[in-house]
Amino acid sequence: MQMAQTGQALGASYRFGERVGSGAVGEVWTVTSTDGRTLAAKVLRPEHADDPSLVERFVRERSVLLGLQDSHIVTVRDMVVEGERLAIVMDFIAGGSLRDVVKEAGPLAPEDAVNVAAEIFDALAFAHSRGVTHRDIKPDNVLLARPWSERETGDIRVSDFGISDVVGEKIRQTTGLIGTPQYMPPELISQGRSGPLGDVYSTGVLLYELLSGRTPFAGPGTDFSVAYRHVSSRPPRIPVDEALWGILDQLLSKDPAQRPTAGEAVSMLRRLAPKLAGTAPIARVEAPEDFDDVERHATVVRGAFTDDELAAFAAAPAAGVDAVVPDLGQAGSATIARPMPRREVQSRMDDRPEEKDTTPFWRTRKALLLAAGAVLLIVAMVVGFILLSPTSPQAAPTPAGQQLSTQLQDPATPTGLTISRSAAYEPSSGQVRLTVSYSAQKAPLSGEFLEVIPGLAENDACPAVTWDGATASRNQVSITGLDVECGWKLSGMEIPAGGSIQATAKVPVAPTDQKSLDAWLRSGSEATKAATQDPAVKGTAYPVQRLKGVEVRTPARVVTPSPLKITLVPVWAGGADELNPLYVSPSSGKPSQMLAAVTGGEKGLRFADGCGGALAVDSSGLTVTALQITPQCTVRASVGNFTELQSAPFGITSRENAGD
Incomplete structure (x- = not known):
């Protein structure tokens, strides 16, 4: 395939400018469109363009990538298929990358690091809601709309969404990896694949790096040794605020189920950011001599390799272990897209000669298993009889007077509004304290907001609510056009760009258990969204939500x-x-x-x-x-x-x- 050259045409609408970078899957060039715009084009490497199945995936992903329109995502403008050349055309972001910031500025002030991570999670939350996973979050793929010294809220842009979906469909299965060793989630190493919560983990690694000047598991050894520490080692503690470390610890959990979603991470970080204002950056952290092993790291779900194979890969060749180590690229911070050796699984029965078993049947494994099964069956029948007996005591209800709490976050609206709700029931007051947080993305938001506060049960009357933090009045359908029960109009709300404000409500409802509180909070959220997105509503009320x-x-x-x-x-x-x-x-x-x-x-x-x-x-x-x-x-x-x-x-x- 002919290499790109300055001045050469790319398809019918673009002309190559300068090469500005290269990576594992292609080169990045500036291109000029026929209408004079300067854009960026990622031209895939020849080995990718020569794969007929990849060309098919390239075309199939086109509509998904072109539809990924969000203020924190580098917008894909076009995808060019020209002979053997495949290129993804996107916005040109001129402010550099977070990699440049990490190199030049070192550790960032905690407030800055948290705000940057929150904007990355904004992009991830949007992409995940559209079924798109990034799979290679790292500072190189996070760009700035303007130089760091001139930055403003909303300048973060995440690039290369969908690239792994184009080039990595086969690689990501159990015979291959795509990602960057220093940022790989543990399930990618142990299973050979990851999903949206893998993006959350990688962003946690990036946040750790912004705070400390290094990734948590960078250190001596091969690139696979670095990657294996994600599975086997604890992230070294860094001297940051306890609440911030608590969030980092969740983001870097070995178990994906213990990590927050991207949307939940946004809410957690934005609530914390104001408390970190004025906190100075910490000194650059050096790699420890030894990493602390996690307890029972073997409980991590596996699929790509066995524990013995992983340990052998991590030790070779420094320890002289004879193992074929997967090639993860030239450096732990570089994206790799490499095949991994297949494991030949051989039946253990083939490894030994046939022997006649002379053990008496009553002492065989089969007989013991049958006996154990019979005992368990008898125990289960006895327990079931007791539980189903009419005279057996009823299951104990939730203890009276128990404190309850829950929280919920809605997806961001097209205007950039995110609504987070948390509810706490205090038995002493017989009320639920509801806190509604309104956050804005790129633009400041203001005006009137609708909030539905339903009764506890479906047919309950609308509760009397006492509001704090906003001027509240009942929603009037004759004025707003929204015919919704238990609706409140909150006025005087002004949300700064990239910031948030809160309103609180005391609601005289008394949920009996956690399930009841969860259902109540969810019903209010769903009723609010249904009312503001009702296609039959005319008029201009509640524009930020509608x-x-x-x-x-x-x-x-x-x-x-x-x-x-x-x-x-x-x-x-x-x-x-x-x-x-x-x-x-x-x-x-x-x-x-x-x-x-x-x-x-x-x-x-x-x-x-x-x-x-x-x-x-x-x-x-x-x-x-x-x-x-x-x-x-x-x-x-x-x-x-x-x-x-x-x-x-x-x-x-x-x-x-x-x-x-």
């Missing part, structure tokens, strides 16, 4: 030179709302309350030329003028958390031809 998208509308033809009329149309669950525009440019008068709610006002809105210089955008980014005649043009827009909007094509003509 807005699904924004359409950029322009006239079909524009005369030059003249201002371009741009209308931003809100899209609700029921469709586009042309009667209540978010914004009209050129603007006259104050911005709409909806725009202020979802972007913070005009400061969260920007237009851009989408047709290579035919449009001029003023310094405010709010007024666009048609300058050059062109048959087809578009205008791009960024509206708060909606960062990749584009109008339908329109033409620009001269005044002389306007009447033609």
Whole structure:
């Protein structure tokens, strides 16, 4: 296959610029599109492009990757299949990577490290909700929208989502690995595969590195020795806040079931971040001489290798052990995509000659197993008779006066709002204390929010609620258009970009057990989401919770030179709302309350030329003028958390031809 060269065409829409990097699966180049945009293209290596099955997977994954649109994910724009060349075209992110930050800045202040990790978990939570797992989270794959010294909230971008799904379908099975040794979750080493909770683990390793300047298991030995420590060793304790270490300990759990989900990790870190403000970075941590083994690490689920094989791989060749060690690449921090040797499983019966068994039957293993089974059956029958007997005592209910607590987090809305709820029942008060946390991503959010507080049982009356932290009133269907029982309108809520606020409610309900409390909290969350996403609802109430998208509308033809009329149309669950525009440019008068709610006002809105210089955008980014005649043009827009909007094509003509 011909290697890429500067100036060479890539498909029909791009031209190669400069090579900016290379990795295990391909090279990264800047490319220029036909409309003048600078993008990045990952060109897969020839050995991948020559695989017919990979080309099939490449095409199959196209719609998934193109649909992975989130403010914390590097957006995939196109996937090019050109002869033997396969390339993934994505946004070019110019601020460098977290790898550069780790090298230059060393350990970060805990608050900074936690906020960076929270934004990575935002990206993971979104991808996992769409069924996409990253499988190679590390600082190299986390990019910055601008240099670290100029960073702002929302600048984190996770790249290479879906790359492993394109190149690693066969490799990831029990005969291969894809990942980076210093960041590999233990189940990848022991089973040969991992899922979304593996991404959580790798991000925990990255957070550890941001805090300490090194990954937890980096140290002497081969690359497989480093990887094996994820299975066999405890992460060395670093001198950070106890609460922060507690979260790290959960993220780095050997058992995937003990780790939080990405969404839960976001909530945990964002609650902790304000408490870490002003805490200085710790000194760079050196690798320990020895790593502490975990207790009974053999309980980790296995499938790819046996314990003896794993231990042999980790010891060779430093200990002189004769073992064929899987090739994990040149360095523990480099992504690998390598086949691993197959294990030939041979029946032990084939290893020894036939011998006639002269042991009496009553002393054979089979006889003993049959006897043990009979005893267990008799015991089970006796226990079952006792339990089913009418005179047997009933199962003890939950002890009266027991304290209960639970929590729940909703997926982020398109506007960037995440709602987390926690409920605690105090028997002494006979009330549940409900805490509702509202978090924003890239844009500040404000206005009115709906919260449904149901009764404990399905037919119970709506409870009387006492609110703190927000101005609360009953939702009125005649005003909001949302016909929902037990709904509350919370006003005066202003959430900063990347921040969160809380409102608390005292609710006079008394759940009898944990299951009852869990069901009550879940019913309130589900009722709130159902009401705000009801396609039959008309009107503009609760825009932060209800807005699904924004359409950029322009006239079909524009005369030059003249201002371009741009209308931003809100899209609700029921469709586009042309009667209540978010914004009209050129603007006259104050911005709409909806725009202020979802972007913070005009400061969260920007237009851009989408047709290579035919449009001029003023310094405010709010007024666009048609300058050059062109048959087809578009205008791009960024509206708060909606960062990749584009109008339908329109033409620009001269005044002389306007009447033609």
